[in-house]
Amino acid sequence: MSWHLNHWRFDSVLKHEAIPETIWQKLIHLHCLKGLNSEELKHLHELVLMFLHTKVINNAHGLEITDEMRATIAIQACLPILNLDLEYYDNWIEIIVYPGEFILDYDYVDNIGIVHRNHKIVSGETWFTGPIILSWQDIICTSEFNHRNIVIHEFAHTLDMLHEGANGCPPLHANMSASAWRNIFSRHYASFCRQTEAEQETVIDPYAAESPAEFFAVLSEVFFESPFTLKQHMPSIYEQLALFYRQDPFKRWINA
Numbered sequence: 001m002s003w004h005l006n007h008w009r010f011d012s013v014l015k016h017e018a019i020p021e022t023i024w025q026k027l028i029h030l031h032c033l034k035g036l037n038s039e040e041l042k043h044l045h046e047l048v049l050m051f052l053h054t055k056v057i058n059n060a061h062g063l064e065i066t067d068e069m070r071a072t073i074a075i076q077a078c079l080p081i082l083n084l085d086l087e088y089y090d091n092w093i094e095i096i097v098y099p100g101e102f103i104l105d106y107d108y109v110d111n112i113g114i115v116h117r118n119h120k121i122v123s124g125e126t127w128f129t130g131p132i133i134l135s136w137q138d139i140i141c142t143s144e145f146n147h148r149n150i151v152i153h154e155f156a157h158t159l160d161m162l163h164e165g166a167n168g169c170p171p172l173h174a175n176m177s178a179s180a181w182r183n184i185f186s187r188h189y190a191s192f193c194r195q196t197e198a199e200q201e202t203v204i205d206p207y208a209a210e211s212p213a214e215f216f217a218v219l220s221e222v223f224f225e226s227p228f229t230l231k232q233h234m235p236s237i238y239e240q241l242a243l244f245y246r247q248d249p250f251k252r253w254i255n256a
């Protein structure tokens with residue numbers, strides 16, 4: 001799409017989409033947005049409007065989705081791409097929101113042709129071409145104390161999947177080193193798995209040991225929800241995520 005067409009479309013969306021001011025003023029106090037300056041908030045607002053215009057948020061199990069719920073999901077989904085681009089979310093359109101945890105029940109064939117049955121209760125799920133499925137109960141449980149943010153978690157998966165599938169390595173920028181990313185993440189992942197296997201207490205959700213993809217998604221949650229924790233316990237991971245997301249939440253928190 002040409003620059004002019006993009007901007008025409010963007011201006012047109014800004015004229016027709018709106019988030020009630022009372023809702024926006026409430027949402028900008030979300031913990032993960034702490035320290036964003038007025039320019040960043042203005043850009044985030046534009047991204048959120050474009051996001052709501054281009055994505056479809058559907059309900060499941062009779063959940064009534066209000067404007068505030070739509071904006072709550074959009075603002076947290078747009079935070080990771082604040083300094084990237086909405087195009088990172090081009091592969092999918094639909095988000096489905098359940099009232100609470102939901103059951104995933106499907107069969108899949110592995111790379112040697114064996115069929116596996118998957119039956120589990122989850123709070124979120126992401127497919128490469130959509131939908132992104134979220135539990136509303138888990139969205140509102142987001143807190144600075146548990147470092148959890150299910151929206152950031154699932155959208156981090158969508159970014160990860162853009163490069164060679166869900167393997168914990170999103171498409172890196174030209175100023176980043178793929179070998180540095182691989183070395184740092186695999187070293188920390190191996191050490192984290194040893195800790196969880198030994199049933200040692202971990203600062204970060206032990207679910208991160210599930211796979212390199214979950215490690216990346218969980219650490220992305222901590223990066224935005226509790227940057228002090230990540231910078232203190234895994235500074236080299238923090239540095240890689242700051243390069244990828246082109247954000248430094250630790251710095252904006254200490255300046256807030």
Ligand SMILES: [Zn+2]
Pocket residue numbers: 153157213214217
């Ligand atoms: Zn996950």
